[in-house]
Amino acid sequence: MRATRFLNACRGEPVDCTPVWLMRQAGRYLPEYRKLRSGRTFLELCRDPALAAEVTLQPIERLEVDAAILFSDILVIFDGLGIPLEFVPGQGPVISKPLRCAADISALRTFVPEEHTPYVLETIRLVRRELDGQVPLIGFAGAPLTLAAYAVEGGTSKNFTHLKRMMFAQPDVFKDLMAHLARAVSSHLRAQAEAGAQALQLFDTWAGILAPEDYARHVMPFSCAILASLRDLEVPLIHYANGAAALLTELGRLGADVLGIDWRIGLRRVVEALGPDVVLQGNLEPSVLYASEEYIESRVADVLAEGATARGHIFNLGHGVHPDIDPGRVRAMVDAVHRLSAST
Amino acid sequence: MRATRFLNACRGEPVDCTPVWLMRQAGRYLPEYRKLRSGRTFLELCRDPALAAEVTLQPIERLEVDAAILFSDILVIFDGLGIPLEFVPGQGPVISKPLRCAADISALRTFVPEEHTPYVLETIRLVRRELDGQVPLIGFAGAPLTLAAYAVEGGTSKNFTHLKRMMFAQPDVFKDLMAHLARAVSSHLRAQAEAGAQALQLFDTWAGILAPEDYARHVMPFSCAILASLRDLEVPLIHYANGAAALLTELGRLGADVLGIDWRIGLRRVVEALGPDVVLQGNLEPSVLYASEEYIESRVADVLAEGATARGHIFNLGHGVHPDIDPGRVRAMVDAVHRLSAST
Numbered sequence: 001m002r003a004t005r006f007l008n009a010c011r012g013e014p015v016d017c018t019p020v021w022l023m024r025q026a027g028r029y030l031p032e033y034r035k036l037r038s039g040r041t042f043l044e045l046c047r048d049p050a051l052a053a054e055v056t057l058q059p060i061e062r063l064e065v066d067a068a069i070l071f072s073d074i075l076v077i078f079d080g081l082g083i084p085l086e087f088v089p090g091q092g093p094v095i096s097k098p099l100r101c102a103a104d105i106s107a108l109r110t111f112v113p114e115e116h117t118p119y120v121l122e123t124i125r126l127v128r129r130e131l132d133g134q135v136p137l138i139g140f141a142g143a144p145l146t147l148a149a150y151a152v153e154g155g156t157s158k159n160f161t162h163l164k165r166m167m168f169a170q171p172d173v174f175k176d177l178m179a180h181l182a183r184a185v186s187s188h189l190r191a192q193a194e195a196g197a198q199a200l201q202l203f204d205t206w207a208g209i210l211a212p213e214d215y216a217r218h219v220m221p222f223s224c225a226i227l228a229s230l231r232d233l234e235v236p237l238i239h240y241a242n243g244a245a246a247l248l249t250e251l252g253r254l255g256a257d258v259l260g261i262d263w264r265i266g267l268r269r270v271v272e273a274l275g276p277d278v279v280l281q282g283n284l285e286p287s288v289l290y291a292s293e294e295y296i297e298s299r300v301a302d303v304l305a306e307g308a309t310a311r312g313h314i315f316n317l318g319h320g321v322h323p324d325i326d327p328g329r330v331r332a333m334v335d336a337v338h339r340l341s342a343s344t
Numbered sequence: 345m346r347a348t349r350f351l352n353a354c355r356g357e358p359v360d361c362t363p364v365w366l367m368r369q370a371g372r373y374l375p376e377y378r379k380l381r382s383g384r385t386f387l388e389l390c391r392d393p394a395l396a397a398e399v400t401l402q403p404i405e406r407l408e409v410d411a412a413i414l415f416s417d418i419l420v421i422f423d424g425l426g427i428p429l430e431f432v433p434g435q436g437p438v439i440s441k442p443l444r445c446a447a448d449i450s451a452l453r454t455f456v457p458e459e460h461t462p463y464v465l466e467t468i469r470l471v472r473r474e475l476d477g478q479v480p481l482i483g484f485a486g487a488p489l490t491l492a493a494y495a496v497e498g499g500t501s502k503n504f505t506h507l508k509r510m511m512f513a514q515p516d517v518f519k520d521l522m523a524h525l526a527r528a529v530s531s532h533l534r535a536q537a538e539a540g541a542q543a544l545q546l547f548d549t550w551a552g553i554l555a556p557e558d559y560a561r562h563v564m565p566f567s568c569a570i571l572a573s574l575r576d577l578e579v580p581l582i583h584y585a586n587g588a589a590a591l592l593t594e595l596g597r598l599g600a601d602v603l604g605i606d607w608r609i610g611l612r613r614v615v616e617a618l619g620p621d622v623v624l625q626g627n628l629e630p631s632v633l634y635a636s637e638e639y640i641e642s643r644v645a646d647v648l649a650e651g652a653t654a655r656g657h658i659f660n661l662g663h664g665v666h667p668d669i670d671p672g673r674v675r676a677m678v679d680a681v682h683r684l685s686a687s688t
Contacts, residue, residue, distance in 0.1 A: 156502070161666050164631030168639070208587070211607045211629045211662075213646070243552070245590035246609040263555045265590040285555045287508030295512070302557070318555075322505050 006067040007136050010199060010236035010258050012279050012312035018304060018341035019066035020334050021138070023240075024320030025059040026071045030327055032058050042087045046072050047119045053126035060135060062327065063334050067135050067199070068127060070192070072120055074142030074203055075150060077184050080116025082109040083151055091155065098154035100162065102173045111184035113191030120188075121195040128196040138238075139197030141188045143204035144181040144222045151177070160209050167218055174218065182222040186229045193233045201238040201260065202226060208243020208262075216250050227255040238281060242319060248273040263318025267306035279312035284333070286317045289325045293332045300336040315341075350411040351480050354543060354580035354602050356623050356656035362648060362685035363410035364678050365482070367584075368664030369403040370415045374671055376402050386431045390416050393466035400471045404479060406671065407678050411479050411543070412471060414536070416464055418486030418547055419494060421528050424460025426453040427495055435499065442498035444506065446517045455528035457535030464532075465539040472540040482582075483541030485532045487548035488525040488566045495521070504553050511562055518562065526566040530573045537577045545582040545604065546570060552587020552606075560594050571599040582625060586663060592617040607662025611650035623656035628677070630661045633669045637676045644680040659685075 005019040027033055033055055037045055045051055055071040075093050078085040088094045099105060113121065127137050142150075150156075152163045166174045189200045202223065207215065227237050240260030241251055251259055252274040261270055261282040270280060288299045300315075307313030315337045321330060349363040371377055377399055381389055389395055399415040419437050422429040432438045443449060457465065471481050486494075494500075496507040511518045533544045546567065551559065571581050584604030585595055595603055596618040605614055605626040614624060632643045644659075651657030659681045665674060 158500070159630075159663075159666060161631065161668065164629075165634045165668075168631055168635040208608065212610060214629065243587060243608075246613070264552065264587075266556060269590070285508075285558065286503075287505065287512055290509045291512040319503075322503060324505065324509075 002066055002135060003133055006314060007198060007236065009312045009314050010238070010279060012277075016342065017338045018307065018313055018315050020315035020337040021065045021067040021069060022059075022063075022317050022321050022330065023069075025063065025065055025069065025330075026055045027321060028323035029321050029325045029330070030058055030062070032062075042073070043076075043085075046076055049119050049122035049126055052119070052123040053130060056123065056127045056137075057130055060131070063331050064338070065135070065334055067138050068131060069138040069201070070120070070124060070127070070140060070197065072123070072140070074140070074147065076117050076120060077111050077141070077147075077188050078151070080109065080111045081180075081184060082107060093150055093155055095151060095154045098162065099151045099177065100166070102170070102176070105173055105176045105180065108177075108180050111187055113187050117188070117191075121191055124192060124195040124197055136198040137196065138199045138201055139189060139192030140201040140203060141185045141192075143202050143207070143219075143239075144178045144185060144226070145207060145210075145219045146203060146205045147181045147185070148174075148177055149206045149209075151181075160206070164209075167214070171218070178218070178222045182226050186226045189226070189230055190233065193230070193235050197235065199236040199238060200230065200233075201240055202256075204239065204241045204244075207241035207247060208245075212246055212250060215247055220250055220254065223254055231255075240281070245269075252278070258312070258314065260316065261318065267303065267313070268309050271306075271309040276309060276311060278310050279314075280307060280310045281314040281316050282307075283316065283318040286319050286322055286325075289317075289322070289329045289333060293329065296329060296333050297336045297340070300333060301340055304337065304341050346410055346479060347477055350658060351542065351580065353656045353658050354582070354623060356621075360686060361682045362651065362657055362659050364659035364681040365409045365411040365413060366403075366407075366661050366665050366674065367413075369407065369409060369413065369674075370399045371665060372667035373665050373669045373674070374402055374406070376406075386417070387420075387429075390420055391463045393463050393470055396463070396467040397470035397474060400467065400481075401474055404475070407675050408682070409479070409678055411482050412475060413482040413545070414464070414468060414471070414484060414541065416467070416484070418484070418491065420461050420464060421455050421485070421491075421532055422495070424453065424455045425524075425528060426451060437494055437499055439495060439498045442506065443495045443521065444510070446514070446520070449517055449521045449524065452521075452524050455531055457531055461532070461535075465535055468536060468539040468541055480542040481540065482543045482545055483533060483536030484545040484547060485529045485536075487546045487551070487563075487583075488522045488529060488570070489551060489554075489563045490547060490549045491525045491529070492518075492521055493550045493553075495525075504550070508553075511558070515562075522562070522566045526570050530570045533570070533574055534577065537574070537579050541579065543580040543582060544574065544577075545584055546600075548583065548585045548588075551585035551591060552589075556590055556594060559591055564594055564598065567598055575599075584625070589613075596622070602656070602658065604660065605662065611647065611657070612653050615650075615653040620653060620655060622654050623658075624651060624654045625658040625660050626651075627660065627662040630663050630666055630669075633661075633666070633673045633677060637673065640673060640677050641680045641684070644677060645684055648681065648685050
């Protein structure tokens with residue numbers, strides 16, 4: 001049951017109870033992760049298949065989640081593209097030479113998965129072997145807008161003014177960048193599926209920074225193209241957008257099998273906007289895990305009730321697990337999802 | 345006409361053309377502002393009534409906007425409350441001793457406008473005298489959630505985990521903090537109106553970080569109480585929320601005369617959700633001002649068309665003016681608003 005629950009739900013097929021996994025389920029809130037991470041940079045961990053596989057597997061037993069997600073980062077493709085990347089402690093990703101003009105874009109290299117990120121593919125093979133069918137493995141990549149935001153801003157940003165300046169003042173340059181990134185993301189995801197990933201998630205963390213008409217014009221065509229290019233793979237395609245409450249119509253047209261929804265809009269509202277045929281993933285407010293187990297359970301019940309209005313529902317947080325969350329609360333949440341959804 | 349346009353629109357009464365002002369219209373994108381600011385800290389400028397009045401007036405002639413907004417900051421009340429505040433260049437507001445527990449909240453002082461921010465009231469008196477009825481003056485304050493976010497996080501934040509930890513793990517402490525801030529904001533706004541502010545705007549910059557049910561439970565009662573407490577003043581009350589596309593129903597129940605809307609949701613969608621009786625303010629994507637004047641004009645036309653579906657419309661950006669925007673583009677935008685709305 002556990003082995004098939006997640007993939008069945010992705011396809012809108014019957015399940016014994018609602019499957020659950022968490023964004024950043026392998027990460028800093030787990031002491032066993034902090035131990036492995038200690039003395040290594042984040043990228044060193046991503047680039048070591050044995051360690052990355054171990055980190056990927058850490059939450060599977062401890063939390064009883066119904067899917068594993070590859071331990072990696074959306075920015076691992078940057079080196080191959082010719083965009084030098086560092087993770088600076090306390091600051092996150094830093095791109096020392098951000099992309100700002102046409103020449104920067106035309107200097108980008110073609111991303112070749114086997115050559116530039118062989119460690120990702122090897123990690124996937126190792127994890128699949130270790131999991132031995134216990135739960136499926138999800139591969140992932142960043143969506144072009146989110147990748148462009150990092151590449152153009154040079155890191156995280158408050159108002160994304162460099163990115164938007166390019167979008168509005170040099171729309172053709174912006175388009176070339178998005179097209180290049182979309183090709184890279186498509187190769188990256190295809191290679192992951194070929195190495196053994198059984199579902200693919202496209203993360204558009206920054207989808208919510210744009211007005212709907214700008215999302216539709218400057219972003220949507222590229223995310224659609226990626227999803228369409230992977231259709232022949234026959235693995236479920238999940239699109240996660242953050243802060244996208246005003247973009248529901250657009251999200252419904254992306255061509256994803258599953259829409260991952262952040263915590264700021266009720267799943268019932270998504271079903272009202274897109275119809276009951278959608279399959280949704282989400283969307284508990286991650287900070288609810290600071291509350292008591294009793295309260296967590298009541299909020300899990302709310303999300304399950306909203307999710308039940310869709311054709312399929314995969315429980316998740318609306319964003320990643322915060323690093324200071326007690327793993328015991330996470331486990332209590334997972335158990336509540338399974339218990340409450342099995343009894344209804 | 346210019347003298348009454350903004351206030352008439354706030355009341356949903358007829359206007360000769362759509363009034364326009366901009367959040368952060370007095371600010372760093374103006375060379376005359378940078379000149380005055382040079383050699384002074386931001387708070388020194390806020391606390392000097394003659395200079396703050398001059399800054400408030402700078403955009404009025406240059407841009408031909410239809411309202412002035414007090415040059416000040418939402419955090420000026422912190423000193424009076426006993427929360428030490430600094431503005432660190434490149435970092436923004438920094439609160440060296442953030443509020444984290446019940447004792448921190450009970451140590452807060454009562455905010456007394458005449459005693460703690462007399463310079464705000466004096467600035468308002470000076471501006472009113474200088475304006476001499478040319479355009480009205482808007483006063484403002486931060487909404488309790490946004491103030492609490494700064495006070496608890498200690499500055500700007502990415503995930504607001506300290507704030508949300510308090511909200512979910514210590515809901516009674518959070519409630520006391522919100523109640524204290526709501527009383528302070530109410531006094532602050534009332535004093536501004538009594539000194540001469542002709543409209544009042546409550547800024548909830550961080551409204552969009554919460555799930556609708558958490559906004560409704562933990563935030564809305566306090567914003568409602570502030571607006572209700574000012575109802576006898578007979579000045580228009582504007583509520584601005586950022587990133588609040590999923591909170592429209594709740595915003596409609598706040599009791600504001602005007603709803604300020606960010607750029608991420610079309611005004612037509614707001615009218616569809618709340619009915620045609622609403623008065624809206626907004627909501628051009630601020631980064632559109634990086635584009636050509638021709639393109640800016642086309643986007644102004646779009647916003648005007650959407651705004652025309654409401655009972656009243658005040659044109660504004662969906663957020664503040666970016667510091668690196670060309671003032672010429674801002675003026676072109678203002679002119680386009682007046683020209684296009686007068687001819688329709």
